[in-house]
Amino acid sequence: MCRSIKTLFNFEPPATELEIRAASLQFVRKLSGFSVPSKANEAAFARAVEAVAAAASELLAELVTTAEPKNRDDEAAKARARSVARFSA
Template sequence: MCRNIRTLFNFEPPATELEIRDASLQFVRKLSGFNVPSQANAAAFDQAVDEVAAVARRLMASLVTHAPPKNREAEAAKARALSARRFGN
């Protein structure tokens, strides 16, 4: 499940709100063990996703680096090549 959480910092273009929300959702799913929470847990689950997303936004805004931003397409191509070598796809 956590394999779907991607690095979001230091990319050009910067991470979108949707990417931050998706990573937060995956994190809360992993912690809770729920892919889809029950109605009884839905409010707590959604609140946790919102709070994790807010913390992630604050974290990325406060981080500094001297490295040049990475290119999303180039990084995706590297990941596909690694996957092909690893799994023979």
């Protein structure tokens, strides 16, 4: 899976439509193998992004958990710390 696709569920504040669309775009890019589709494939690519975004929005709206919502800033700090540990010499 693409490294740039982030977990969107159980955050406070909830994921925005922009974040969902960005993840959907990355997913369709990964599936298709195109970072930018040709003119011939542009319409199909755009429809796929919209369909994936709609499905992702529906999924996020229906998921339930008893866990406390995660804080975006805390999770970003943890990710930076993992990155430093992973890539430092």
